Amino acid sequence: MTGWRIREGGWATNLDRPLSFTFDGVRVNGFEGDSVASALIASGVRIVGRSFKYHRPRGFWGAGAEEPNGIADILGEHHRPNVQMTVEPARDGMVVRSINGLPSAAHDRHAFLDRFSRFIPAAFYYKTFMFPNWHSFEPRIRAMAGLGALDPDSTGFNAVAPANLSCDVLVVGAGPAGLTAALGAAGRGQRVVLCDDQAMPGGSLLDRDAGIDGLDGRAWVAQAIDRLRESGARIFTRTIAFGRYEHGMTGIAEYCADGKAQRLWRVRAAETILATGAIERGLPFANNDRPGVMAAGAGLHYLNRYGVVVGRRIVLATNNGHAYETAAGLSRGGADVTVVDLRRNVTQTESAFRVISGQIGSVLGRTAVEGVRLVSGEQLEADTVLVSGGYSPTIHLYGQAQGKLRWRDDIQGFVPDREIAGLTVVGAAAGQFALPAVLKEAAEVTGGSVPVADAPRYPLDIAAGWPEPEAGGRIWLDLQNDVTAKDVELAARENFTSVEHLKRYTTLGMANDQGKTSNLQGLALMARITGRSIQETGTTTYRPPFVPVPLATFAGHRGGQLMNPVRRLPLEAEHRADGALFREYGGWLRPAWFGTHGEAEDVAREAVAARNGVGLFDGSPLGKIEVIGPDAAAFLDFIYYNTMSTLKPGRCRYGFMLTEQGIVYDDGVLVRLDENRFIVSCSSSHVRDVQMLLEEWRQDRFDRARVFIHDATARYATLTVTGPKSRALLEAVDLSVDLDDATLPHMALAFGQLGAERVRVTRVSFTGDRSYELSIRADRALALWRALKQAGRAFDAVLLGGEALMILRAEKGYIVIGKDTDGRTRPMDLGVRGPLEKKRVEYIGRRSLHLPAVADQARAMVGLESLTGSVLPAGAHVVVRDGARKRSIGFVTTSHFSPNLNRPIALGLVEGGETAIGQTVELHHLGQSLEARLAPACAFDPEGERLYA
Template sequence: MTAWRTEGGSAIDRSRPLRFSFDGREVEGFAGDTVASALLAGGISVLGRSFKYHRPRGLWGAGVEEPNALVDIAGGMPNTRATQALAADGMAVRSVNAEPSAQKDRHAFLDAFSRFIPAAFYYKTFMFPDWHLFEPRIRQMAGLGTLDAAAQGPAFAEQVNHHCDVLVVGAGPAGLLAARKALRAGKRVVLCDDGRQAGGSLLFRAATIEGKTGSEWAADMAAELAGGGALVLAGTTAFGIYDHHLAGLNQKGGDGAPDRLWRIRAGSIVLATGAIERPLPFGNNDLPGIMSAEAALVYLRRFGVAAGRKVVVATNNGLAYETAEALAAAGADVTVVDYRADAPPPAGVRVLAGRTILSASGRGAVHAVRLSDGSVLEADAVLASGGFTPTVHLYCQAQGKLDWRDDILAFVPGRPVEGVTVVGAAAGDFGLPAELAERAGRALGIVAAWPEPGTRERVWIDLQNDVTAKDVELAVRENFVSVEHLKRYTTLGMATDQGKTSNVNGLALMAELTGRRIPEVGTTTYRPPFTPVPFACFAGARSGTRMSPLRRLPLEKQHRADGAVFRDYGGWLRPAYYGAGPADTRIQAEARAAREGVALFDGSPLGKIEVIGPDAAGFLDFIYYNTMSTLPPGRCRYGFILTEGGNVYDDGVLVRLDENRFVVSCSSSHVAGVHALLEEWRQDHFDRRRIFIHNATAEMATLTVTGPRARALMEAVGFDIPLDDAALPHMAVAASTFEGIAVRIARISFTGDRSYEISVPADRAAALWARLRREGEAFGATLLGLEALMILRAEKGYIVIGKDTDGTSRPMDFGLTAPLQRKKAEFIGRRSLITEDATRADRRQFVGLEAVDGKGVLPTGAHGIAREGRGVRSAGYVTSSYFSPALQKPIALGLIERGLSRMGDIIELQHLREIRRARIISACAFDEEGSRLHA
């Protein structure tokens, strides 16, 4: 290929030259060039290597249809279409699937063995002796580009939700006209196009509209639309249509900015997505220098690059003649090989009518073509036009069905889809809309030029996936005659190409081989995305703290002043322990002090979700495994919330404030999930007018006073209610005040000692904490971090969801069987609790574990093992393990097979190849009778 720069080029600015590198070679270009147009102008014909055989490949297209020219751009842009990446000064571009370069690839020898590696050879070749022997090397060779792990991607990508009356996809003539009609009708309009400039085919095909050139009219139309209030999104690809007219749009960033994701909900959608030119099937039709005729016209008129000096334009239709005439006018020697016998010859161009190309020849690039009459034409560029395939991907995603049109030899939208209209070339109308055309354009006048079975030379059907006509023939011989089977057996139409250039030729060949018509063969399923979308675009702003926002306590400042060491617990930044020194020493000291005197703990993250209304009690019966409607006002009850699969999702205390008002106190890390679950079931299963849900977790802080001297400290603070067991027994709640502010005091304990949980408005928490600290000095009050709290609760055998449970844990595994046997009301997960799996005798059950080998604390995560013959298997594992300062010995909790029926048994545990021994005991290792709750 001897491409060269010509005069003109509407997309480039010749006053702003630039340079970048490709495979280490310097390339010159201009602002506005794509990587592809600059490489073409620089005479670089080999841009990559094919996926399977590593054959040299050059440019085919000029836009999203490009199957060959995928490149890696330094800075975190792997597998980028060179046709869609703007060239930038100083950028480093490398070819993909080639070592060390596209021009000289050390794996090019694979093509010599192509006869031994046809379609599906992996399935047949690597079965013996074991696939796993070959898998590592095959995976290493798979893929195209290479992700630069060191490259820093964008910190975030913006995501925008938008509503409009009409979304128009495609800013070619049909799309611009549709947008103008909608805007003038008073509609809210969004117009998007994957090009950087509105106009579509008007930017490179000759047209006169309303007295202006096509490009001038398109620019004026875009300005009129934007000025009239329409949202015009250039460089934006509609990659998917989803339920209820939701469209996903990927807007390309510029100057290093990340892409933007648009989620647009439209009243109606107009698809003006155009059509894609098909390759012509002939031998060696994948050689560099063989290009789409329309793409060559784009490069000539948009970028000022002629594809070659001795050019053959091969076509089975009339639309390719504009390319031939334009290149001839630019100074190229052009010959048209027209498959149609009655083609009218245009002035100034040599036409060979009624002939076809049988094969191309050349080493590394096309040098000549052999025609059906036996003649040979020298050529440094072959521009092929095998007809046009309407871009119906989005229409099919919207559940549209296709019809076949013999006059254009293509699939077009069939039955109407509510709210979706297809116009222009996407609907099979390749000329200007009737109301815009001032003169008739060149007719398509197409004749069939499908792949023929049995050709000796390789005819490439899918350029991206290295699928040849012989591969399709092999699939048919092996009875893979369904189009979906053909796709998977040969990889035809897979990867980023998604059949844009290959599908129809492949379908036509299968139809010929199986004695069917093309529409009888059908098409594969079109799925989003239409073109690849960066992961960062889908992730949006969800990175770092944007992905998982770190939640902070109202009293963080006070805790820091007290020397707290913070850690992340379920997304909350909370004190792990207080003070300087070794962490284990401080944690043990806090736990010991809490058992011996009184401790203060900040439990503000605990859920405080209010459920209010006349049907609240029945609603909570449905939500909880336990019966909650019998709970008297002013009392609390512990319970489980299950999934529909019967597994434990959360636990916590339910507080009943009055007849129709409850507070769900759920686990700190599950507040959002429990709130969503409550709202989901309220909406789907209950009368929303009789139940109301309010998440007050962030509004209220919860401060806990726990330990044998807790009551004395509470009384010293001076609350206006009695705090003895008669007035406020364990698992009771009462209203009080602190400095004139209403507070709620509950006798709930997560330590096993007498405890009071005080819920106070978050903005008054600091004052209450200061008062508790001041009054606590007389009682030797200690500050309790979360790590010491975990020891205290483990001594009592209290579970932590997600730590002492897993995704299979059910209430019966914790010895809680009564609700299932006695509860009459329906509840979430009930039916799942009576399945064969739920009632297995060998389920893992929650128990205590006492180390009996004198080796200290059992490792958390150590597996209980069951010996079977010469092997072992896991029979459960240790969920929590600590040294207890109150008991002066190690304690542990675990989920062990049949644990509740094996009390006293000695089991073996394995951790990092070390064998430990432990006795199964009750989960409660401290104060099993519960007397300290009332001390």
């Protein structure tokens, strides 16, 4: 093809917004609204890919999802293999690489394979590679197989969490039939969902001349869309229905605006209407796979939509009248067009282009179209051949619903043969190609008014145009898998005459286009070879998906929100208004820091301000699991490593929960409200797991009538005030609670009031400074938070994010379960041995802690001081040398730069760490060796005086 763009452009392109991208390393210019294909055609690119088996050069055939040749990999951060360039929007800066061609499609080093095609016909590998053993050849063959290449370093195609949708009527296809049916259903007050794979609804009305209700096609489409939106109909564009499943469910895939994500919708509709149109077929002639041979409708599509003329000297081969509209349009676009019509007695009635009654025998040219030779022997100069061999109704979803097909000679295609409950096929998909009849039929399905359409200027009036047995030359049926008419004849000679056997013997229709343009020609040829009708020969089984769908789209329900839903704070909106930057912590979306100066600067500012004054932190995700009942104290003694039954009402105690193997499972504070009521304040990320652990042991070991468990985490918000000025700030808020240290000492609680709302004030600290946790009903938290912020202005209070809190905890040597512990950390490793030696009642993990193997384990949580002044890498191994080998004796669990100490700090679990304080150790990380000095875990205020300051 020698395509070019007309000055006016097409309706989809904005010539004021140029863009560029690269294809096989060559820069290609285009405009906003272009597809990758239209930009390449306009730039004169002829070879865009290579066929799978013989590596023959291929150009674009179609303009939509039927495209077999224009497949490419989209490179970059979101690498996507095997993308159809005909439906991929062009984006500025994108990198496109052709598939199956090295180093490029135009210059493929494997092109020599075509010279050996006579030795590698259909099914050759079944016969050739059996001796001496298939497995001797398999690795090399598989290495050459495949199309696009995966990039293991790419983040891949981002799947969005799948969603469910229900409606009264689902209309698949937004062409004239689909829009009319949707309007009728919406007019009856039904809930309508309309989906279409194009960026704009309208179907054929966007490319062909049509008049409806006194409007041109595109104007009528715009009016119809406005009416549907006013009625509340939901309209999906760039969304394709790929599968029909049990119980009336239709799977549709919606491409997001940036093209880097796709959402799976499971749509359940009381009634589904398929207005999916039809796919244009080719005609049989030798060398019909040359770059420059294209579907006639695609040529019209590129012209009207993008303003791209696909060639300068065009021969249009057809067996029907629809193709004449393409000839007329391209002639107006400036192309020299000659129509070669195989129908008999065709007369010249057009003045804009030449019409010949005849048939193409072969295409001339080695790597692209240079002309054609007719069966009569006449040669015509051409750089492009457009082909229209009729239309195959798109009945794939109908077939997936177990629908049976019937052959119609008048349209030379298969159409639905019987009704299926809840499923109706209309328009071209049902074999109706005249616009007035299409609109009438679609309106009748839903009881809507019938739009008045102009009579078609070019009726279909189709004649048969199928491959003939023993025809000369290489006639290509499946352009991607290199299946020729001779391959079908070979299958018939070897008795593979069933269409299902034919498919597998020749790989006809097994490429990623699933034979949309090739299957019917192959089975028609088989019908002629075997003396059967096309109806008797039948079709292969239609299976989903209709188009390739990324596996990430189907796998979406196994990850993201639906695997582990992100939980949100009651005060999220307030935090966002205060400039919070959010991250996910243990399943909760929480502020990481506040400010706009950057992470390092803002986090350091918060940590310093909280140490020197007062900080406000939203700790609402902390677990608040209530354990109630006469046996609650005994139950918690069994659950905790520590003894909890001796805890007095109004007091708190820090403790560990263990697994049956004695491994630290969780830590936190237990609050005792009265004799029979406790609150388990576990780690934010462990709330559900801790609740399950409590329930499991309650049911197994305790009387369920005497112990009750209730998770109240979501009911209450917990707001923390920490720092030397925390008490002064709370006194300014006036919660009607006595904050005197004698009344409310460290690890005690009291109750106050904020207006009419009760507030629980617990004096616990996760920063090492004086701190207070305020728990209040979640729906009343905003008033308390604003009161704290208002009072905090007098004390220069800072809003504290999760990153600064981690630094404050690390400065004090406070651990974070799952970060400072691993799958074999026991309480003795963390310096807590008392219960092991003194606790006499049974508890989870007790037996395991007394095993000899555990007693011999000697690890300790220690600090590590960097000797280079740089932050130590978390995860680095502490190693000792055993001759030439290194052995790991521990690892760095937490590492930060402390703005309060003005130096790096780190924590680690190290064998014999307690006895080695002060020693220099070697660290190993990603091939590098570092040095550090072992130090006490608590680097800030080791005496703990600030808790009471």
